[in-house]
Amino acid sequence: MSAKRLVMDPPQNAAALLRARTADGALLGPQDVDPDTKPGYGGGKAEGQATLAARATQLADLQELLYANGRAETGQDHSLLLVVQAMDTAGKGGILRHVAGAMDPQGVRDVAFKKPTAEELEHDFLWRIRKHVPEPGMVGVFDRSHYEDVLVHRVRELTPLPEIEQRYQAIRDFEQELADAGTRIIKVMLHISQDEQKERLTERLERPDKHWKYNPGDVDERALWDEYMEAYRIAVAETDADHAPWYIVPANRKWYSRMAVQELLIEALSAMDLSWPVADFDVEAEKRRLAAS
Amino acid sequence: MSAKRLVMDPPQNAAALLRARTADGALLGPQDVDPDTKPGYGGGKAEGQATLAARATQLADLQELLYANGRAETGQDHSLLLVVQAMDTAGKGGILRHVAGAMDPQGVRDVAFKKPTAEELEHDFLWRIRKHVPEPGMVGVFDRSHYEDVLVHRVRELTPLPEIEQRYQAIRDFEQELADAGTRIIKVMLHISQDEQKERLTERLERPDKHWKYNPGDVDERALWDEYMEAYRIAVAETDADHAPWYIVPANRKWYSRMAVQELLIEALSAMDLSWPVADFDVEAEKRRLAAS
Numbered sequence: 121m122s123a124k125r126l127v128m129d130p131p132q133n134a135a136a137l138l139r140a141r142t143a144d145g146a147l148l149g150p151q152d153v154d155p156d157t158k159p160g161y162g163g164g165k166a167e168g169q170a171t172l173a174a175r176a177t178q179l180a181d182l183q184e185l186l187y188a189n190g191r192a193e194t195g196q197d198h199s200l201l202l203v204v205q206a207m208d209t210a211g212k213g214g215i216l217r218h219v220a221g222a223m224d225p226q227g228v229r230d231v232a233f234k235k236p237t238a239e240e241l242e243h244d245f246l247w248r249i250r251k252h253v254p255e256p257g258m259v260g261v262f263d264r265s266h267y268e269d270v271l272v273h274r275v276r277e278l279t280p281l282p283e284i285e286q287r288y289q290a291i292r293d294f295e296q297e298l299a300d301a302g303t304r305i306i307k308v309m310l311h312i313s314q315d316e317q318k319e320r321l322t323e324r325l326e327r328p329d330k331h332w333k334y335n336p337g338d339v340d341e342r343a344l345w346d347e348y349m350e351a352y353r354i355a356v357a358e359t360d361a362d363h364a365p366w367y368i369v370p371a372n373r374k375w376y377s378r379m380a381v382q383e384l385l386i387e388a389l390s391a392m393d394l395s396w397p398v399a400d401f402d403v404e405a406e407k408r409r410l411a412a413s
Numbered sequence: 414m415s416a417k418r419l420v421m422d423p424p425q426n427a428a429a430l431l432r433a434r435t436a437d438g439a440l441l442g443p444q445d446v447d448p449d450t451k452p453g454y455g456g457g458k459a460e461g462q463a464t465l466a467a468r469a470t471q472l473a474d475l476q477e478l479l480y481a482n483g484r485a486e487t488g489q490d491h492s493l494l495l496v497v498q499a500m501d502t503a504g505k506g507g508i509l510r511h512v513a514g515a516m517d518p519q520g521v522r523d524v525a526f527k528k529p530t531a532e533e534l535e536h537d538f539l540w541r542i543r544k545h546v547p548e549p550g551m552v553g554v555f556d557r558s559h560y561e562d563v564l565v566h567r568v569r570e571l572t573p574l575p576e577i578e579q580r581y582q583a584i585r586d587f588e589q590e591l592a593d594a595g596t597r598i599i600k601v602m603l604h605i606s607q608d609e610q611k612e613r614l615t616e617r618l619e620r621p622d623k624h625w626k627y628n629p630g631d632v633d634e635r636a637l638w639d640e641y642m643e644a645y646r647i648a649v650a651e652t653d654a655d656h657a658p659w660y661i662v663p664a665n666r667k668w669y670s671r672m673a674v675q676e677l678l679i680e681a682l683s684a685m686d687l688s689w690p691v692a693d694f695d696v697e698a699e700k701r702r703l704a705a706s
Contacts, residue, residue, distance in 0.1 A: 188625040216518050225509050225523045226556070232519060263519070318703065325700050331692040332481040336699055342706045399624040406629055407618050410611065413635045 126170035131160025134383035140309075140356045140366040147360060149353025153368045155313045158376040168375040175382055176222035182389035183259055185396065187227035190257010192397030197302040199254035200388060202381075203262045205271070206310035207348060208338045209320035211374050212263050215310070219382045220261045229254060232263040245269040245287065246294055253298060259385075266291060267307075267355055274351045275344050288358035299363035304388050307364060308381055309352055310371040314345050419463035424453025427676035433602075433649045433659040440653060442646025446661045448606045451669040461668040468675055469515035475682035476552060478689065480520035483550010485690030490595040492547035493681060495674075496555045498564070499603035500641060501631045502613035504667050505556050508603070512675045513554045522547060525556040538562040538580065539587055546591060552678075559584060560600075560648055567644045568637050581651035592656035597681050600657060601674055602645055603664040607638050 131137055137159045140148045161168065189196050202220070204212050216230055231252045240248045246266055254260035270287050273279040279287075295305055312320075321338060324330040341348070360366045367384060371377035424430055430452045433441045454461065482489045495513065497505050509523055524545045533541045539559055547553030563580050566572040572580075588598055605613075614631060617623040634641070653659045660677060664670035 188622075192625045213517070213519060221514065221518050224506070225514050225518065225521070226506060226525060228518070230518045318706065321703055322700070325696055325703065328692075329481075329689045331696065332485045332690045334692070334694070334699070336694050336702075339699070339702050339706050396622045397625045399621075399627070401627070401629050403618055403624065406627070406632070407615070409629075409632050410614055410618065413611065413632050 126163075126167045127174045128161070128163045128167050128171055130171050130175055130379055130383045130386075133387070134160065134380055135365070135367070135387050138367040138369055138380060138384070140368050141360050147357045148368060149356060150309060150311045150349045150368055151353060153311055153370060155311045155316065155370045155372040157370045158373060159370065159380075161376060161379070165373070165375050168373070168379050172218065172375065172379045172382060175379075175386065179219075179382055179386050179389070180223050182386060183223040183227055185394045186259065186389060186392065187224065187257045188397055189394050190227075190255065192400070193256075194397045196392075196394060197256040198392050198394065199256055199258050199260065199303045200385070201254055201260045201262065201298065201303050201305045202385065203265045203267065203305065203307040204310065204381075205265065205267050205308070205352075206371070207312060207317060207345075208335075208341065209317050209324075210310040210312045210371050211377055212310060214374055214378060215308075215381050216261060216263060218378050219385070220259070222382075223259060227257065228259045228261060230261045230263060233265055233268065244290075246290060249294075254303060256302065266294070267359075270355050270358075271348065271351045274354070275347045288355070291359050292361070295359070295361065295364040304392065305364040306384055306388055307359075307366045308384070309356070309366065309368050310377055311368050312371045314342065316372045317342065419456075419460045420467045421454070421456045421460045421464055423464050423468055423672055423676045426680070427453065427673055428658070428660070428680050431660040431662055431673060431677070433661050434653050440650045441661060442649060443602060443604045443642050443661055444646060446604055446663060448604045448609065448663045448665040450663045451666060452663065452673075454669060454672070458666070458668050461666070461672050465511065465668065465672045465675060468672075468679065472512075472675055472679050472682070473516050475679060476516040476520055478687045479552065479682060479685065480517065480550045481690055482687050483520075483548065485693070486549075487690045489685075489687060490549040491685050491687065492549055492551050492553065492596045493678070494547055494553045494555065494591065494596050494598045495678065496558045496560065496598065496600040497603065497674075498558065498560050498601070498645075499664070500605060500610060500638075501628075501634065502610050502617075503603040503605045503664050504670055505603060507667055507671060508601075508674050509554060509556060511671050512678070513552070515675075516552060520550065521552045521554060523554045523556060526558055526561065537583075539583060542587075547596060549595065559587070560652075563648050563651075564641065564644045567647070568640045581648070584652050585654070588652070588654065588657040597685065598657040599677055599681055600652075600659045601677070602649070602659065602661050603670055604661050605664045607635065609665045610635065 186198060204215055206212050220228055249266045252260060270284055274284050298305060324334040356366045369377050369380050435441065479491060497508055499505050513521055542559045545553060563577055567577050591598060617627040649659045662670050662673050
């Protein structure tokens with residue numbers, strides 16, 4: 121069977137299917153979503169991978185259109201920000217490689233937020249984030265984000281609770297400000313089960329070429345699984361908004377989560393309804409100049 | 414015919430084939446290299462594209478090994494810097510998308526050096542470059558570079574000639590310093606003919622979805638083609654070194670230039686002869702902890 125035969129329609133309206141806020145306004149947490157499911161998709165792994173490959177061109181074309189508008193300074197100051205949060209091994213890296221990696225690297229900025237530096241700790245928690253918000257025309261991809269400051273900080277009690285509560289408000293204000301400036305925000309929690317994580321960590325330990333990815337601290341975090349899920353539930357409830365929606369993406373199947381995030385990006389870029397910038401020079405005159413050159 | 418049947422051996426020892434310094438020590442300029450050729454490769458476009466796709470996995474694997482060593486802080490402080498210089502339309506963007514884009518974006522930093530900002534102009538020409546040299550484990554890709562300061566500055570007389578001459582020395586010192594710190598430097602000039610550029614610019618003018626890529630200034634630069642080639646010849650001669658070699662890559666065929674640059678990267682990473690970092694934790698003890706978690 122050729123790859124083409126395997127391509128199926130991707131999840132239709134992925135944004136509605138995966139949104140943490142349901143149609144009737146209820147807010148879901150990861151506890152309400154089964155990480156083994158594949159909402160909106162009837163196919164299996166082979167079909168899902170074929171669909172992902174087939175849709176990559178459409179995503180790249182839409183991203184080029186966004187980039188072209190940014191470069192041409194058409195005044196349509198759109199940009200896109202994808203925030204990816206997850207427990208370890210859930211597949212953040214795969215989203216960067218296989219979904220965002222299919223777009224033109226010139227128009228995509230990946231930022232991995234690690235443990236803050238001494239300088240970063242001297243500032244407000246959003247200080248280092250603000251430096252990396254995408255400029256017009258650009259796609260920003262945050263591998264971890266300001267949400268670490270209300271997730272691990274809440275679970276590990278690194279910050280007093282009243283200050284955590286203030287941070288939700290600060291995040292709401294910050295994301296509203298970004299949205300007002302033309303940034304479309306998509307917040308994804310890649311949701312795996314605790315058992316799936318154990319399998320993936322086990323594989324890292326069994327393969328010497330994967331040892332470098334293993335961190336003994338990961339097992340300590342596993343012990344706090346329920347606390348993390350609760351911190352996610354609260355963060356989602358506190359910060360979901362129509363201009364900065366949260367999506368809980370089942371991720372026990374890597375191929376499904378990649379296809380789903382790809383669809384979220386395609387839908388968000390399509391909704392911008394952009395057109396190619398009109399030339400700000402005389403096309404016919406330039407043709408003559410070029411021909412004579 | 415399946416894609417697999419089309420895969421041919423890539424150019425063997427691309428570094429020697431494409432190096433601006435020949436085996437007998439003579440230095441070549443772009444004037445000495447025919448942009449229509451495809452050194453070391455007997456196949457056509459379909460074969461070349463199949464070979465590029467087939468070799469992408471090997472490049473990505475080698476890059477992961479580099480990244481793993483950087484992350485594990487094994488003390489093997491290697492990094493890789495690809496500098497891409499070219500006349501407009503020569504295919505810099507395609508190298509970023511189709512060659513560098515096949516590596517894990519987490520380990521690759523693309524930097525496009527545009528017209529310097531007011532702040533950048535207040536500093537030495539290498540000031541903004543130094544900020545972006547790759548850290549251990551990383552691949553840096555410079556889309557234009559410090560070479561603009563001896564290319565366009567020489568041709569357009571933006572800087573007095575004695576200062577241009579000093580810049581060659583500054584570049585030699587800078588690149589020596591990088592190499593001493595463990596950075597493998599690969600400098601590529603994508604070499605197209607003036608006629609090929611005319612065809613590519615014409616296409617941009619004929620397609621409304623490409624108008625945003627067209628800049629009337631490109632035609633002005635074309636008028637200085639010979640001066641640019643001479644500036645390249647001098648820059649190559651002044652700054653080629655075994656630790657920072659120049660490659661003049663024929664680029665009238667995009668597929669050839671991409672395959673060739675891919676091979677240069679594969680050869681450079683292979684020559685680092687890296688191995689997977691050894692675990693700095695007790696693997697068996699971790700397996701037990703994980704199983705119990």
